[in-house]
Amino acid sequence: MPKAVRRTFVLVTTPLALAALLGAAAPSPTGSSGAGDPYFPLAGNGGYHVGHYDLTLRYDTGSGCLDGRAVLTARATQRLTRFDLDFKGLTVTGLTVGHTKAGFRRDGQELVVTPQRALRKGERFTITVTYKGKPAPVTDPDGSLDGWIPTDDGAFVAGEPQGAMTWFPANNHPTDKSSYDFTITVPQGRTAVANGVLLSRRTTHGKTTFRWRQSEPMAAYLATATVGKFKVEQFTTRNGIRVYNAVDPREAAAAAPVLKKLPSVLEWESKLFGPYPFRAAGSIVDHAPNVGYALETQSRPVYDSAPDLSTLVHESAHQWFGDSVSLTSWKDIWLNEGFATYAEWLYAEQHGGDSAQKTFDELYAKPASDGLWEFPPANPGSGANIFGTPVYNRGAMTLHALRKAVGDRAFLLILRAWASGHRYGHGTTAQFERLAEQVSGRDLDGLFRTWLDTPGKPNRPQGRTSSSTS
Numbered sequence: 001m002p003k004a005v006r007r008t009f010v011l012v013t014t015p016l017a018l019a020a021l022l023g024a025a026a027p028s029p030t031g032s033s034g035a036g037d038p039y040f041p042l043a044g045n046g047g048y049h050v051g052h053y054d055l056t057l058r059y060d061t062g063s064g065c066l067d068g069r070a071v072l073t074a075r076a077t078q079r080l081t082r083f084d085l086d087f088k089g090l091t092v093t094g095l096t097v098g099h100t101k102a103g104f105r106r107d108g109q110e111l112v113v114t115p116q117r118a119l120r121k122g123e124r125f126t127i128t129v130t131y132k133g134k135p136a137p138v139t140d141p142d143g144s145l146d147g148w149i150p151t152d153d154g155a156f157v158a159g160e161p162q163g164a165m166t167w168f169p170a171n172n173h174p175t176d177k178s179s180y181d182f183t184i185t186v187p188q189g190r191t192a193v194a195n196g197v198l199l200s201r202r203t204t205h206g207k208t209t210f211r212w213r214q215s216e217p218m219a220a221y222l223a224t225a226t227v228g229k230f231k232v233e234q235f236t237t238r239n240g241i242r243v244y245n246a247v248d249p250r251e252a253a254a255a256a257p258v259l260k261k262l263p264s265v266l267e268w269e270s271k272l273f274g275p276y277p278f279r280a281a282g283s284i285v286d287h288a289p290n291v292g293y294a295l296e297t298q299s300r301p302v303y304d305s306a307p308d309l310s311t312l313v314h315e316s317a318h319q320w321f322g323d324s325v326s327l328t329s330w331k332d333i334w335l336n337e338g339f340a341t342y343a344e345w346l347y348a349e350q351h352g353g354d355s356a357q358k359t360f361d362e363l364y365a366k367p368a369s370d371g372l373w374e375f376p377p378a379n380p381g382s383g384a385n386i387f388g389t390p391v392y393n394r395g396a397m398t399l400h401a402l403r404k405a406v407g408d409r410a411f412l413l414i415l416r417a418w419a420s421g422h423r424y425g426h427g428t429t430a431q432f433e434r435l436a437e438q439v440s441g442r443d444l445d446g447l448f449r450t451w452l453d454t455p456g457k458p459n460r461p462q463g464r465t466s467s468s469t470s
Contacts (some may be wrong), residue, residue: 012364029118031083033110035173039383040161042109044173045084048074048119048252050345053169053178053220059192059227061154061371064134070168070422080119085221086165086172087111090133097127129169136460137416138162143386149291153248154190156288158295158302161330161386164220174327175426177217183224185209191230193246195223195298197445198234205310214298216278217424219326219338222298226284237281239265239270244282244300254306255285258451261309265316268350269343272412276417277295277324296340298323310344317343325422333386334377338395341413345396358399363393368457378429378452398451401461405447414439 031047036038054071058255068090095113096105103114111129119125123170134146135155140162147163149156157167164170184192186207196214203209212225230246237243243262247255264284270276284302289302294311296318304310322336323345366372371388377395380386403411415437418427433448450458452463 004304008396011290012189014445029079029081029418030081031078032082033107035171035175037330038071039380039386042172043086043162043330044070044176045086045171047080047083048076048077048171049176049177050074051173052180053223054181054183055225056183057167057192057225059155061187061190061223061227064150065132066135066148066167067132068130068168070127070129070131072129072169073253074125074127074171076119076121076123076125077119077324080115082104082112082114083119083171085127085129087129087131087169088138088165089136090131090167092129094130094229095128097124097459098235102127109165115386128170130314131169135167138166140389141382142210144272144292144387145290146295151228151286151288153229153287154186156228156286156291156302156304157224158297159221159223159228160295161221161383164223168220171222172222172339174219174221177326177424177426179216180212180218180223182212182214182225183209184212184227186227186337189229190227191232191246192225192227193230193244193284193300193350194225195300196243196278198244207266214280216298216324218323219297222296222323224284224295224300224302226286226302228283228286233259237266239267239276241266241276241278244280245285246283247285248287250287251285257272257305258307258309259283259285260310262312262316265313265347268347269313269317269320270413272343272346272457273320274416276323277319277419277423279317281316283307296336298320306324311347313344313347314340320419326426328426330383330386331376331380332427334391334395334398334427335379335427335432337387338377338394338399340394341392342399356400356403360397363397364460372459373455374454376451378448378454394451398448399450401434401447401458402444404461406436406442410440 002187034042035044037043052073056068056069095102097115105112137145137147137149145165164172173392182194185207186192188203192210194212196212199211199213201210233245235243245259246440266276267454278299280299282300294315295301296315301315306377317340321339345359349355375381375390377391437444
């Protein structure tokens with residue numbers, strides 16, 4: 001994909017030497033068409049931050065047509081004469097900035113907006129976009145689908161890494177996090193499930209409208225509006241977390257014993273990682289055989305079929321690592337997937353399964369030619385590799401090597417400090433490495449360089465761990 005072009009403006013009447021002294025290369029008043037991510041150059045946008053999305057959707061499960069109205073409350077981070085939104089496929093029927101019609105055009109996945117007057121740096125403004133059409137998913141570099149994926153009774157909506165733009169206009173990069181309101185109307189008999197807390201449900205004239213609110217900051221790719229025929233279960237845990245489970249009846253029998261463990265899984269993870277970061281939790285278990293994955297949609301993971309317990313632990317751990325603490329660049333995705341995978345290992349270790357050391361040893365026994373060693377987890381090399389085995393398993397192995405090097409007590413302090421210090425924000429690999437050294441008092445440069453950045457099979461790490469981190 002072409003990189004965004006930043007323009008500079010110099011008065012041609014200004015002498016060259018004087019122009020240099022005055023810093024003639026002033027910032028462009030045009031917001032960039034990408035956030036600068038090396039793997040997804042057009043994801044996200046520059047020049048503004050979205051504080052809140054108010055999404056009003058009406059989905060006809062028979063025709064597959066979606067009517068939408070998105071109101072984005074934003075703040076300009078520079079002077080803007082023009083800016084972009086990520087939005088693909090659907091037809092824009094109207095667009096205003098403030099209460100004034102604005103010019104717009106489509107350029108691939110970019111919706112290019114030209115307000116009637118320039119926006120001042122620091123100015124707060126609203127963008128209202130109305131749109132309609134049949135949403136369709138995008139195909140990721142690894143060949144998988146994400147975004148609005150139609151099912152036989154509705155839609156499976158999972159946006160990692162690009163798919164949010166298939167159903168609402170967004171600043172679609174993890175560095176831009178926002179609160180959300182959802183108002184979703186579907187045919188009576190269908191349920192629409194989004195993030196956060198269910199505010200209301202009302203049925204009239206053969207249609208049911210659901211209102212959801214996600215108050216804590218959320219990256220656009222973690223938003224969902226999954227629609228289907230669901231059996232719904234609601235309750236509040238003893239820690240005050242409001243749980244909403246929606247399960248396709250075809251998956252209910254297999255899902256029930258696993259979902260029953262969700263409160264205890266969240267309680268266990270809270271003891272290890274710190275307080276659960278959201279006021280709501282739950283699961284969306286759909287019947288979507290063509291999807292092939294689950295996703296940690298914020299506060300309420302979505303599963304394409306009944307999950308096993310390890311998958312539930314994994315997606316729940318993402319609420320800390322990936323959702324509350326988000327990526328700064330997709331290159332650092334091991335901070336999401338390596339951490340959630342290691343949570344599976346720890347859970348098994350403390351609940352009668354294999355120790356983390358045994359799981360590590362079985363993986364380490366794989367030959368140097370195995371795909372596990374194909375690329376280092378902190379440098380996957382492309383968007384096609386961000387969901388590859390090294391990101392998950394070698395990422396988890398990195399954490400186990402760290403645990404062996406610093407000991408259990410320091411290791412848990414590192415995990416908790418990472419989750420609390422970056423709560424509702426972002427983090428980078430370099431920041432995690434510095435934190436680990438600060439907490440442990442150890443020089444860990446060699447360990448991280450070997451396990452995160454160096455191609456090939458590393459040497460076996462040295463050190464000791466106990467059989468339990470509790």
